[in-house]
Amino acid sequence: FSxxxxxxxxSDAGDTLRDxxxxxxxxxxxxxxxxxxxxxYSQPDSLIHRHMSSALFSDPDHIYNHDSGGDPARIxxxxxxxxxxxxxxYYRPSRARFFFFGDDPEEERLHLIESTLADLAExxxxxxxxxxKVDVPYRPLGTPGDRLVVPYPSxxxxxxxxxxxEGDHYVMRGWVINDEPLSTEDSIALGITNDLxxxxxxxxxxxxxxxxxxxxxxxxxxLSDELKQxxxxxGLKGVLPExxxxxxxxVDASLQRVVEEGFPPEAIAASVNSTEFxxxxxxxxxxxxxxALMLAVNPSWLYHGDPFGQLDFKRAMRSIRSRLDAxxxxxxxxxKKYLCENAxxxxxxxxxxxxxxxxxxxxxRKQLDxxxxxxxxxxxxxxxxxxxxxxxxxxxxxxxxxxxxxxxxELADLEPLISVVPRVVNAxxxxxxxxxxxxxxxxxxxxxxxxxGIVYVNVALDLGSMDLSSxxxxxxxxxxxxxxxxxxxxxxxxxxxIGTDTGGxxxxxxxxxxxxxxxxxxxxPSELTTRLVISGKSTNEKIGKLFELLGDVLVGVNISNRERxxxxxxxxxxxxxxxxLSSGHSVAGTRxxxxxxxxxxxxxxxGGIAAYDTVGKIDINSDSG
Numbered sequence: 001f002s003x004x005x006x007x008x009x010x011s012d013a014g015d016t017l018r019d020x021x022x023x024x025x026x027x028x029x030x031x032x033x034x035x036x037x038x039x040x041y042s043q044p045d046s047l048i049h050r051h052m053s054s055a056l057f058s059d060p061d062h063i064y065n066h067d068s069g070g071d072p073a074r075i076x077x078x079x080x081x082x083x084x085x086x087x088x089x090y091y092r093p094s095r096a097r098f099f100f101f102g103d104d105p106e107e108e109r110l111h112l113i114e115s116t117l118a119d120l121a122e123x124x125x126x127x128x129x130x131x132x133k134v135d136v137p138y139r140p141l142g143t144p145g146d147r148l149v150v151p152y153p154s155x156x157x158x159x160x161x162x163x164x165x166e167g168d169h170y171v172m173r174g175w176v177i178n179d180e181p182l183s184t185e186d187s188i189a190l191g192i193t194n195d196l197x198x199x200x201x202x203x204x205x206x207x208x209x210x211x212x213x214x215x216x217x218x219x220x221x222x223l224s225d226e227l228k229q230x231x232x233x234x235g236l237k238g239v240l241p242e243x244x245x246x247x248x249x250x251v252d253a254s255l256q257r258v259v260e261e262g263f264p265p266e267a268i269a270a271s272v273n274s275t276e277f278x279x280x281x282x283x284x285x286x287x288x289x290x291x292a293l294m295l296a297v298n299p300s301w302l303y304h305g306d307p308f309g310q311l312d313f314k315r316a317m318r319s320i321r322s323r324l325d326a327x328x329x330x331x332x333x334x335x336k337k338y339l340c341e342n343a344x345x346x347x348x349x350x351x352x353x354x355x356x357x358x359x360x361x362x363x364x365r366k367q368l369d370x371x372x373x374x375x376x377x378x379x380x381x382x383x384x385x386x387x388x389x390x391x392x393x394x395x396x397x398x399x400x401x402x403x404x405x406x407x408x409x410e411l412a413d414l415e416p417l418i419s420v421v422p423r424v425v426n427a428x429x430x431x432x433x434x435x436x437x438x439x440x441x442x443x444x445x446x447x448x449x450x451x452x453g454i455v456y457v458n459v460a461l462d463l464g465s466m467d468l469s470s471x472x473x474x475x476x477x478x479x480x481x482x483x484x485x486x487x488x489x490x491x492x493x494x495x496x497x498i499g500t501d502t503g504g505x506x507x508x509x510x511x512x513x514x515x516x517x518x519x520x521x522x523x524x525p526s527e528l529t530t531r532l533v534i535s536g537k538s539t540n541e542k543i544g545k546l547f548e549l550l551g552d553v554l555v556g557v558n559i560s561n562r563e564r565x566x567x568x569x570x571x572x573x574x575x576x577x578x579x580x581l582s583s584g585h586s587v588a589g590t591r592x593x594x595x596x597x598x599x600x601x602x603x604x605x606x607g608g609i610a611a612y613d614t615v616g617k618i619d620i621n622s623d624s625g
Contacts, residue, residue: 001080002390006031008371008383024380027368029076037072042357043581044152044170044237044350048219052174052233055146055346057139064139064227073364093117094130097301101290136228136303138179145176145346153360154352170350171247172220172235177338179229181300184309185316187225188275190338192320193331194223195271196263197255198234200499201483201564202492204263205234208254210567214247215239217574228303232339235348237574244349252340259336262329270499271331272320277503277539279313281454422447454503456537459550463509463530471605472614474532476568477559478507481534484564486556491564494553501545503537505553509606511599528598569618576612 001007009030040046050067057064070078100109121128154168182190197205198218206218215236224231236247284292297307323330372380397403424447427440482498482505485491498505510531513523534554538546559565580587590608593600604610 001083002031002386003394004032005078005083006034006075007386007390008368009387010380010384024372024375024377027372027383029364029368031075033070034072034075037067037069037075039582040069041072042153043578044154045219045578046582047150047152048170048172048235048348048350049233051148051150051348051350052172052346053231055148055348056174056176056231056344058146058346059139062139063136064229073360076367088124088127089131090134092127092129092131093120094128095134099290099294101293133304139176139229139344141176141179141342141344144343145174147347149349149351151353151356152350153357154354167216167238167240168352169239169241169244170219170235170237170348171215171239171244172233172348173248173251174220174231174233174346174348175339175342176344177223177225177230177232177342181303181305182225182230183316184312185319187310188279188313188316189320189330189334190223190225190230192271192275193334193338194232195275196267196331197258197335198222199271200495201567202267202495204258204267205251205254207492208250209234209236209247212236212246212250214243214250216570218571226299228299238570241351248347255335255339258332259340262332264496266493266496266500268324268331270496272324273501274499274503276317277454279317280452281503281537282452453540454537455540455543455546457535457543457546457550459534459554460510460531461534463532466530468605471602472611474509474606475611476565476572476615478509478532479568479572480559480561480565481507481553481557483568484561485558486552487558488552488556491558491561498549501538501542502549503539505534505536505546505549507532507534507553509533511602513597513599528602530602569615572615576615580612 006029009028010025011028040050053067054065059065098113117128152170177190195203197203198220199222200206201210209215209218216238217236218234219237220234222232222234224233234251239247282289282292287295293311297310300310301307320330375383424445426443426445482494483491485494489497510529510533512529512531514527514529516522516524516527534550536546536550587608590600590604594604594608594610595601
């Protein structure tokens with residue numbers, strides 16, 4: 001608890017305290033969660049979501065009114081005995097869910113559960129008594145939420161001599177969506193509605209907010225359906241103080257226009273196809289498939305719904321398509337019901353305060369000094385002893401009987417043979433770029449048995465001759481390939497075409513070291529492979545359309561779309577700033593890695609401090625940048 005939660009710490013503690021009252025040392029707070037939440041509460045991008053939850057669930061007795069991570073100002077109020085009592089009350093078999101995935105024997109699964117619960121019953125019999133079901137109450141939709149204006153800490157470097165700077169306000173509007181369980185069909189339809197509103201840079205509400213020029217970046221994320229009651233939140237950051245009320249008006253006007261005019265048919269076709277493709281593919285990325293399935297069913301299962309009903313998406317999609325074919329304006333009706341005619345909305349504005357951080361630090365110091373002054377010399381000495389014990393514990397390996405409790409794979413659990421992926425290599429002639437031959441194009445084909453009828457395509461282009469001073473521009477270029485339109489389609493038409501005919505198209509840059517020619521067991525310190533990779537996927541019957549679109553974005557990208565590129569620069573700056581605040585350890589790691597290898601240096605130029613500096617210096621009002 002002291003390590004993960006919080007504890008008092010004495011600065012520069014020696015072995016003992018001197019015997020004079022004036023020798024009482026300065027106290028501080030330490031703890032993993034305490035430090036993490038301090039970081040979270042210093043970031044306005046995180047703060048506004050925390051305050052939106054409080055605004056929507058305005059009853060202080062409702063659990064969603066509070067931050068599950070803990071307010072750092074209140075974390076020191078948590079006592080160890082209260083923590084243990086909470087754990088014993090709520091972490092018990094009667095409240096557990098057991099999830100298995102795979103082809104292991106069912107009897108072995110039941111044996112694992114039985115042995116685990118038997119051990120718990122022997123060690124803590126009181127925790128195995130069932131308790132009355134405790135459920136999160138529904139927040140009624142008939143009453144509005146709160147309207148909050150909250151200061152956030154901002155340095156004087158950003159806001160000037162103690163005065164709020166222009167363009168540093170955050171504005172967000174939100175709604176609670178439901179006060180009864182949503183069916184699988186309604187959940188999927190809400191997801192499609194969300195995609196139509198804010199799912200991409202051509203979506204209607206996203207576009208109206210960005211075209212308003214009232215802020216520098218979109219915030220909110222739209223639909224969140226992981227809790228018992230789904231919410232929908234949108235807004236802008238980088239807003240001038242005199243424009244904060246205008247953001248709300250833009251949101252309301254955009255939603256009302258959808259109710260009156262509906263969504264464009266091509267946008268509906270693209271969003272429905274993209275959703276159906278995603279559900280069919282169920283691409284879990286780096287997450288194990290079983291874990292991804294568990295996370296998918298949890299929103300219903302944890303609140304006593306049917307876990308398997310959430311997986312019956314094929315029936316739900318058939319019903320949605322049938323209703324669309326019959327002319328039902330499903331998604332327009334959802335905007336009307338869940339947003340325009342929904343009184344349960346909230347509003348949050350964050351305004352910068354250059355003095356807030358100092359006031360918070362002063363309040364914490366007063367709290368610590370008061371706690372210290374109430375302590376005797378013996379109590380302070382106990383803090384020093386406990387602190388030393390904690391440091392010794394952190395620096396010591398766990399005893400063998402503790403290590404043995406950690407599940408681990410043995411060598412015998414691993415497949416001894418390397419999995420061989422089928423591969424066919426073909427040379428398809430000479431590639432011509434600007435009239436010059438650049439060697440034969442190599443086509444690698446991998447025939448796999450289980451892709452659910454989906455074809456995946458990667459086109460890799462050599463960047464070995466690229467000017468290294470342009471590295472920081474590469475992420476902007478890869479984004480422009482699919483967001484700036486082409487010489488035959490504007491950005492909206494391209495987005496709809498990609499959504500209708502494919503499962504998505506994207507671009508990234510790949511840097512990979514190569515084996516040392518003199519020592520194949522080692523990586524070359526200087527040689528590497530550099531590629532621009534354009535990726536796409538589609539069903540087998542639409543593979544021709546996928547390749548047509550890949551060709552369009554590769555050779556026809558509208559790099560002169562100044563308005564969209566300016567928006568992308570703003571978004572890149574905002575994302576980089578948020579990343580610096582929230583992931584300083586990663587930023588530092590990238591910087592250190594830049595001194596160790598060429599790949600590390602390239603990564604720093606594209607996504608580290610160097611890239612942040614370059615993008616920050618782009619003059620969006622100049623034709624030369």
